Amino acid sequence: MPIANTLVPTRTLVPKRDIRMLLIKWIVGLLVPVAVFTFIWSGEAIINNALLSLLMPGSTTLNISIVIQVAIFILIFYATVIALAGYLVAADSGQRGMIELWIDIAVFVLLPLFLVISQGLIIGLALCAIIWPVYFFARRRVRQMRHYTPPPPLQNLNTLDAEQRANLMSRATLGGFWFSVALTVVWLVTDLIFYISGQLPTTLLIWVAIRTIVLPIAGYFLGRLGGAIALRRTLTQKNGANGENDTDGTGSSTSKRQLEALSTTRVREEAKDLVPNDLPLRSTGAQRFYLILVVAFVLFYPVIDPFLFGSGTDGRLAGYGDAGYYVILALGLNIVVGFAGLLDLGYVAFFAIGAYAWGIVGSTQLTNVLNLAPVNPHLLSWLFWPMIIVAALTAAFFGVLLGAPTLRLRGDYLAIVTLGFGEIVPIVFLELDKYTNGPNGIVGVQSPSFFGIDWSVVTPAPYYYLILALIAFTIFTNVRLRDSRLGRAWIAIREDEIAAASSGVNLVATKLFAFGTGAFFSGIAGAYHAAKLGGVSPDNFSFGDSVIYLAMVVIGGIGSIPGVIVGALAVYAINQFLLAQLDSLAADPSNPLFAIHNAIAHVFPGFTFGNVRNLIFGVILVVIMIFRPEGLIPSARRRRELHRTADEGAEVGSLDVAPGAPGFESEVRVE
Amino acid sequence: MTLFLQELVIGITTGAIYALIALGYTMVYGIIELINFAHGDVFMIGTFVCVTILGAFGITNSSSPPAGFALVGVLLVTLLGSMLFCAVLGVVIERVAYRPLRNAPRLAPLISAIGVSLILEDIGKLWKGINLVSFPQIFPQITYYIGPITISSVNILVIVVALVLMVALQWLVTRTRTGRAMRAVAQDREAAALMGVNVNRIIATTFFIGAALAGAASLIYGLQYGSTIFVLGFQLGLVAFTAAVLGGIGNLVGAMLGGVLIGVIEALASLIPDSVLPHGGAAWHVAVIFAILILILVFRPSGLLGQQTPEKV
Numbered sequence: 012m013p014i015a016n017t018l019v020p021t022r023t024l025v026p027k028r029d030i031r032m033l034l035i036k037w038i039v040g041l042l043v044p045v046a047v048f049t050f051i052w053s054g055e056a057i058i059n060n061a062l063l064s065l066l067m068p069g070s071t072t073l074n075i076s077i078v079i080q081v082a083i084f085i086l087i088f089y090a091t092v093i094a095l096a097g098y099l100v101a102a103d104s105g106q107r108g109m110i111e112l113w114i115d116i117a118v119f120v121l122l123p124l125f126l127v128i129s130q131g132l133i134i135g136l137a138l139c140a141i142i143w144p145v146y147f148f149a150r151r152r153v154r155q156m157r158h159y160t161p162p163p164p165l166q167n168l169n170t171l172d173a174e175q176r177a178n179l180m181s182r183a184t185l186g187g188f189w190f191s192v193a194l195t196v197v198w199l200v201t202d203l204i205f206y207i208s209g210q211l212p213t214t215l216l217i218w219v220a221i222r223t224i225v226l227p228i229a230g231y232f233l234g235r236l237g238g239a240i241a242l243r244r245t246l247t248q249k250n251g252a253n254g255e256n257d258t259d260g261t262g263s264s265t266s267k268r269q270l271e272a273l274s275t276t277r278v279r280e281e282a283k284d285l286v287p288n289d290l291p292l293r294s295t296g297a298q299r300f301y302l303i304l305v306v307a308f309v310l311f312y313p314v315i316d317p318f319l320f321g322s323g324t325d326g327r328l329a330g331y332g333d334a335g336y337y338v339i340l341a342l343g344l345n346i347v348v349g350f351a352g353l354l355d356l357g358y359v360a361f362f363a364i365g366a367y368a369w370g371i372v373g374s375t376q377l378t379n380v381l382n383l384a385p386v387n388p389h390l391l392s393w394l395f396w397p398m399i400i401v402a403a404l405t406a407a408f409f410g411v412l413l414g415a416p417t418l419r420l421r422g423d424y425l426a427i428v429t430l431g432f433g434e435i436v437p438i439v440f441l442e443l444d445k446y447t448n449g450p451n452g453i454v455g456v457q458s459p460s461f462f463g464i465d466w467s468v469v470t471p472a473p474y475y476y477l478i479l480a481l482i483a484f485t486i487f488t489n490v491r492l493r494d495s496r497l498g499r500a501w502i503a504i505r506e507d508e509i510a511a512a513s514s515g516v517n518l519v520a521t522k523l524f525a526f527g528t529g530a531f532f533s534g535i536a537g538a539y540h541a542a543k544l545g546g547v548s549p550d551n552f553s554f555g556d557s558v559i560y561l562a563m564v565v566i567g568g569i570g571s572i573p574g575v576i577v578g579a580l581a582v583y584a585i586n587q588f589l590l591a592q593l594d595s596l597a598a599d600p601s602n603p604l605f606a607i608h609n610a611i612a613h614v615f616p617g618f619t620f621g622n623v624r625n626l627i628f629g630v631i632l633v634v635i636m637i638f639r640p641e642g643l644i645p646s647a648r649r650r651r652e653l654h655r656t657a658d659e660g661a662e663v664g665s666l667d668v669a670p671g672a673p674g675f676e677s678e679v680r681v682e
Numbered sequence: 683m684t685l686f687l688q689e690l691v692i693g694i695t696t697g698a699i700y701a702l703i704a705l706g707y708t709m710v711y712g713i714i715e716l717i718n719f720a721h722g723d724v725f726m727i728g729t730f731v732c733v734t735i736l737g738a739f740g741i742t743n744s745s746s747p748p749a750g751f752a753l754v755g756v757l758l759v760t761l762l763g764s765m766l767f768c769a770v771l772g773v774v775i776e777r778v779a780y781r782p783l784r785n786a787p788r789l790a791p792l793i794s795a796i797g798v799s800l801i802l803e804d805i806g807k808l809w810k811g812i813n814l815v816s817f818p819q820i821f822p823q824i825t826y827y828i829g830p831i832t833i834s835s836v837n838i839l840v841i842v843v844a845l846v847l848m849v850a851l852q853w854l855v856t857r858t859r860t861g862r863a864m865r866a867v868a869q870d871r872e873a874a875a876l877m878g879v880n881v882n883r884i885i886a887t888t889f890f891i892g893a894a895l896a897g898a899a900s901l902i903y904g905l906q907y908g909s910t911i912f913v914l915g916f917q918l919g920l921v922a923f924t925a926a927v928l929g930g931i932g933n934l935v936g937a938m939l940g941g942v943l944i945g946v947i948e949a950l951a952s953l954i955p956d957s958v959l960p961h962g963g964a965a966w967h968v969a970v971i972f973a974i975l976i977l978i979l980v981f982r983p984s985g986l987l988g989q990q991t992p993e994k995v
Binding site for chain 1: 711715717719778779782783786787789790791792793794796797798799800801803804805807808916920923924927931959960961965966968969971972973975976979980983984985
């Protein structure tokens with residue numbers, strides 16, 4: 012339903028008929044996952060625990076700092092979801108069917124929730140990474156069968172006049188308000204049922220009353236916030252691009268105007284993704300909300316984990332601490348392979364360099380070789396902070412060193428040289444056993460310490476936050492690099508080396524920077540790995556590991572930062588958690604795997620899932636690639652490229668299209 | 683000098699096997715620009731097939747080997763059986779894992795190939811277990827002396843079989859209709875299709891031939907070394923791929939040359955004394971191979987015989 016056709020908004024909270032459909036669509040769509048989280052998962056337990064200890068101090072054994080952190084998380088969670096509701100109602104053009112949306116929400120929100128509840132966080136997400144490509148494939152098939160054409164993006168939404176903006180705002184307000192009303196009602200009813208059945212302490216009724224009043228009011232304002240976000244990047248009629256060009260264009264006013272004129276078309280193109288369109292859930296604005304949710308969840312994870320999954324928090328946190336450095340490795344490799352398009356099959360070499368750098372310095376290895384007195388371990392653990400930078404710089408230096416001979420090589424000749432480097436470096440470390448202890452590896456590597464925070468203690472939370480900080484640093488640097496002049500040069504040489512060189516890109520410097528930067532991050536990951544493991548083992552640096560890192564990048568979506576993060580976590584989870592647990596799952600007679608295992612063991616005596624881990628992993632790799640060759644979350648640019656190839660497929664036929672028809676136009680469009 | 687010549691003989695024998703495997707890499711790369719990581723594992727499966735076929739003839743390490751015509755017959759049946767099995771396996775892999783990705787982004791088939799490689803490796807592990815599998819030594823070991831160096835009959839067999847197959851392949855690619863179609867598809871797939879070449883069939887044929895050569899290599903490898911293991915394919919495949927690149931990937935003669943060269947380098951590397959590299963050259967041979975490869979590529983960026991093609995704009 013185009014916005015222009017809707018009536019001029021009045022300051023009323025009673026929605027008109029067309030808005031009512033939108034409200035039902037999104038309230039149901041969002042309320043179901045929130046309800047699942049709150050009532051079926053342990054969200055309710057978090058809230059009640061936090062509130063009980065706030066209302067009645069002393070009645071609980073919970074640590075007060077944990078309670079405050081949990082309360083903050085809950086606050087962020089509900090506020091974000093309500094604002095998101097407002098945004099979505101504002102951003103929806105009403106062209107997409109209700110059923111379709113609910114199916115999507117079921118697959119992308121409810122399914123993960125259920126899997127995470129039943130299987131644990133990492134395994135649940137890994138299962139999703141397997142199921143989603145299959146869903147995409149099935150959806151594409153169904154759409155082809157039904158001759159589905161996606162709704163065309165709205166034309167008039169890119170330039171809004173004041174009336175339309177007010178209209179959007181009122182829709183957002185309505186969305187936020189009614190969503191929180193629905194939430195309040197559902198919550199109230201549930202709490203009353205709990206109260207009557209005697210499961211809810213009477214004290215908490217105070218909270219129930221406060222909430223029933225406060226939530227709709229908060230919903231009104233949060234909805235307006237969502238609307239403001241939806242409007243932020245739209246174009247106004249007066250001055251072309253609004254908001255988009257705030258940050259750049261520092262030159263003279265003429266060149267700025269020229270830039271604006273040039274970029275308006277681009278802004279319009281991008282605005283189709285950003286502003287109200289037919290896919291509000293996938294718009295950039297909505298992604299901001301998801302980002303807030305994810306960041307809040309990740310930050311507060313150590314305190315909410317025991318509520319969500321029960322005992323065993325320490326083991327899980329340690330596991331995530333390990334998963335983290337794969338994210339850094341994948342992001343670093345993404346710079347080389349994804350941004351600059353240089354296929355690197357020996358990335359593990361830099362990881363090894365980083366790990367040995369801290370391994371040799373952070374243990375007694377170096378002082379033994381140099382015949383010095385061992386350094387005080389307390390002092391040594393402080394050395395970690397400068398050494399992580401030194402390790403990264405060393406790796407970067409070798410990255411440049413490797414890059415130098417490859418400058419003249421193209422494509423797979425480059426791949427084989429990097430592969431060779433990846434084979435040489437571990438052999439050097441293995442055979443120079445005077446410094447590296449050879450096949451036995453280095454043991455007794457110090458863990459870091461920082462003003463009273465000691466990483467050597469048993470609880471894994473410090474490592475969790477350390478890797479979180481390192482990942483945050485890596486992501487930030489990657490995003491900034493991608494959007495920098497250097498990053499654009501990388502992408503240019505990826506697309507066409509000759510064209511890039513003709514446009515003044517310095518090929519030598521650009522390629523060397525790509526290798527150096529990529530190696531830098533794996534050096535960080537290496538130093539972290541050595542510290543976390545407390546040692547360095549030469550078994551971790553084989554060609555197979557390089558291949559796994561590459562698989563992370565490609566499966567996630569080459570060149571796409573969120574994609575690579577998801578790919579790294581998914582591959583790590585499939586490999587380390589899911590497949591490692593198959594045997595213990597199959598040992599449980601109530602599990603469906605038990606019957607499968609017995610059936611196979613009948614044919615192959617002595618069969619265990621552990622024996623066929625690689626086989627299953629290989630099948631998963633092949634299946635994901637066949638169903639989703641562009642990766643789980645492809646970068647916007649690549650998605651556009653693939654889209655264009657689909658257009659090109661119709662090129663021969665487009666000659667028949669009459670002048671003036673949309674197909675005709677697409678043929679002569681100049682990019 | 684004697685040592686050098688002796689190592690040279692070993693190097694050429696090993697190199698002949700590498701070259702046969704490298705041909706599979708280079709053919710596939712030439713036609714669809716894919717590093718077929720699964721190729722080495724097809725070779726590994728081939729060695730297992732040979733052991734199984736020989737076992738079906740009742741031949742194990744403990745039984746007395748057949749002689750005369752029976753020996754020739756057994757060898758031929760094993761060779762053909764292994765070649766056929768590997769060839770069919772190669773075609774199936776292409777059909778299942780690579781053809782759906784023909785128009786996908788470049789790295790997608792690469793990951794798919796790695797997946798297939800992992801699958802084959804585990805199948806090998808399920809089939810013959812995780813330990814070394816001994817390969818029956820049915821070919822009589824006769825040692826010939828040429829001056830101070832020795833050559834065994836197996837060495838000669840390996841070199842002869844490899845040479846015959848390479849010549850046959852060269853003939854196939856340059857002299858036959860299929861070969862011409864293959865070269866056409868390698869040059870320009872769409873143009874070839876317009877000229878009436880069935881592209882899918884030609885690509886499948888390429889996989890068929892390449893994998894068949896790996897099957898042949900698996901028999902002579904077994905005769906030469908007397909044992910096999912499920913991880914063999916990965917290591918050997920890596921070296922063979924290096925050989926293909928060294929010679930100039932996509933170039934058949936280059937792959938042969940590269941294979942022999944790598945074999946010789948590897949053999950000669952073991953002559954490096956402990957004083958130069960700790961633990962002696964043998965421990966470093968992979969590093970030496972790759973170091974020399976990098977050096978060669980610096981000066982000849984398209985391999986030894988690769989064409990320095992100007993980039994299309």
